[in-house]
Amino acid sequence: xxxxxxxxxxxxVKLTKVNPSTLLLxxxxxxxxxxxxxxxxxxxxxxxxxxxxxxxxxxxxxxxxFVGKYKFLGLVEGESCQEKAHHAAPNEIDARTEAxxxxxxxxxxxxxxxxxxxxxxxxxxxxxxxxxxxxxxxxKIEQDNK
Numbered sequence: 001x002x003x004x005x006x007x008x009x010x011x012x013v014k015l016t017k018v019n020p021s022t023l024l025l026x027x028x029x030x031x032x033x034x035x036x037x038x039x040x041x042x043x044x045x046x047x048x049x050x051x052x053x054x055x056x057x058x059x060x061x062x063x064x065x066f067v068g069k070y071k072f073l074g075l076v077e078g079e080s081c082q083e084k085a086h087h088a089a090p091n092e093i094d095a096r097t098e099a100x101x102x103x104x105x106x107x108x109x110x111x112x113x114x115x116x117x118x119x120x121x122x123x124x125x126x127x128x129x130x131x132x133x134x135x136x137x138x139x140k141i142e143q144d145n146k
Contacts (some may be wrong), residue, residue, distance in 0.1 A: 108138035
């Protein structure tokens, strides 16, 4: 019985001996697949920064609604374009949002829209079948720091 156990023990020792080159190969394969240093995406940090920028520009109906000092910064416009017949029709919401984004780039915090116009069969803008354009005036209103 003792002789049988010695034979089994010697066989187990032989099974646990590993060739160093095999061990190196397994280690290299494991580490080369597990480490990812660079991740490439099509996401742009500026897009996240400016995504909610239109919400920082308040829509006001007239200058009489301003409380305190304000400054006219410039004219802005936004466009919603239908490029192909199977695309969604242009709408005022998208055009106004684009105008607010432009106002934010001028550092405005308020906008007064003068009008929105639907242009169908637009021959001048060859890339749109139809478009809605909204025009507005961008303002910087002094905020009270209470």
